[in-house]
Amino acid sequence: MLVADGLHKSYPNRRVLCGVSLSVSPGEVLGIVGPNGSGKTTLLRLLTGEELPDKGEVRLDGRPLCDWSQREKARCLAVLPQEGLPSVPFTVREVVEMGRHPHQGFWPWAGERDRHVVESVLLETGLQADRDRHVDQLSGGERQRVAIAKAMAQDPRVLILDEPTTFLDIAHQLGMLDWIRSWSQREGIAVLIVLHDLNLAALYCDRILMLKEGTCFAQGSPSEILTPDRIRKVYGVQPVLTRHPVTHAPQVLLQPGAGDSSATKPAESFTL
Numbered sequence: 001m002l003v004a005d006g007l008h009k010s011y012p013n014r015r016v017l018c019g020v021s022l023s024v025s026p027g028e029v030l031g032i033v034g035p036n037g038s039g040k041t042t043l044l045r046l047l048t049g050e051e052l053p054d055k056g057e058v059r060l061d062g063r064p065l066c067d068w069s070q071r072e073k074a075r076c077l078a079v080l081p082q083e084g085l086p087s088v089p090f091t092v093r094e095v096v097e098m099g100r101h102p103h104q105g106f107w108p109w110a111g112e113r114d115r116h117v118v119e120s121v122l123l124e125t126g127l128q129a130d131r132d133r134h135v136d137q138l139s140g141g142e143r144q145r146v147a148i149a150k151a152m153a154q155d156p157r158v159l160i161l162d163e164p165t166t167f168l169d170i171a172h173q174l175g176m177l178d179w180i181r182s183w184s185q186r187e188g189i190a191v192l193i194v195l196h197d198l199n200l201a202a203l204y205c206d207r208i209l210m211l212k213e214g215t216c217f218a219q220g221s222p223s224e225i226l227t228p229d230r231i232r233k234v235y236g237v238q239p240v241l242t243r244h245p246v247t248h249a250p251q252v253l254l255q256p257g258a259g260d261s262s263a264t265k266p267a268e269s270f271t272l
């Protein structure tokens, strides 16, 4: 459904992506993981057409992404950027309704189907009680849920999310990821999700693509990808790997003081 072949991207004096290829199929959740600055957000920008690759191609349903009009793309592909929703002076219901615009005519008047979709999304995301609240009065986590609800109302076939759990507490992280996964399986939506939390990636992704300094370091099932050796080489930490007692997914336990700064360049330096 969404395929990228050999993507390269550089900015002045900085090579950010080098030959990254991936594909995500209907009903599948592909996780993108990697350290700060490894190129995850840049990769998503190329996959959504927000930026063009220097080399390589992105195809949606077999057609080069650059051949899709903005409107065609918006009917098929929903994107949740890292910064989430801006603090806009609209109500929750109005923002969720905006997700329907790509499906409406020149004048964005809501029809029966639009109203039905918006009401079911508000119900499913637990936002019914907040429907008349203004988005600019919500907390970061509440705004993130509205952003997801808007993407869902868009009724996409591909959903791209950049770190959607950042502002959410653990209950809402699980609630949101449970919801995204069951929605993906039920409706056959291809999901591509950037996650920093390797444990959540192991629990929720069918496959993981691990980036290191702009290259695809490894790609495969969570059990194939999340090994102590790979995590040490990519993140420069020495983790302990265990199995989740219920799902048997790999889980990463961190050890204080077990960083290995020789394995990877430090993303930032800290001075105390």
Ligand SMILES: Nc1ncnc2c1ncn2[C@@H]1O[C@H](COP(=O)(O)OP(=O)(O)OP(=O)(O)O)[C@@H](O)[C@H]1O
Binding pocket: 011, 012, 014, 016, 034, 035, 036, 037, 038, 039, 040, 041, 042, 043
């Ligand atoms: N417009 C730009 N101009 C120049 N450099 C850029 C630009 N956008 C990104 N970069 C650089 O490209 C590299 C990768 O950035 P990107 O945001 O894709 O990383 P990331 O893996 O998403 O990082 P994080 O986990 O911190 O969000 C970084 O070194 C960043 O400074």
